[in-house]
Amino acid sequence: MATSLKNLSQHSDKNISDISKKRFGIVVSEWNEEVTESLYEGALETLLAHGAKKENIYRKNVPGSFELSLGGQRMAEVEEIDAVICLGCVIQGETRHFDFICDAVAHGITQVGLKYNKPVIFGVLTPENQQQALDRAGGKHGNKGDEAAITAVKMLGF
């Protein structure tokens, strides 16, 4: 999967390629389920709207965002999967849990992408409260799940 000269455009492009044969793994955290289900719906609809086939999209749940790294790795190690989207929502609380979880998942997802040389997308909301989360999961500030899916599509075209 090494990049060769023919994959590199001499002019900037938007990196949107044909994804009709690409396979996607979506990993969804069950914490703050109302939010993460909306993120999933957004990601799914966006992939389909860009030409992905429903039968090429695989989903697995993990208990919480901390587990997204391992879940993402399980998806990424499947050779036929081209890109992985990790979806979660960590709401800031009064404990230091927030920092530990966010740091761990950001680092973990980065490592998985580099290890498998595949797009592994960080679709994790880190809001202060549930309302801010809902606003970014299909509410007034859009849907981070859509953004995560677009990012996966763009990275496949890289």
Ligand code: DLZ
């Ligand atoms: C423990 C915990 C807490 C306090 N908050 C969240 C959260 O807001 N969002 C989330 O996705 N997960 C949370 N978790 C669960 C952790 O991600 C993880 O599942 C547990 O610490 C077990 O490893």
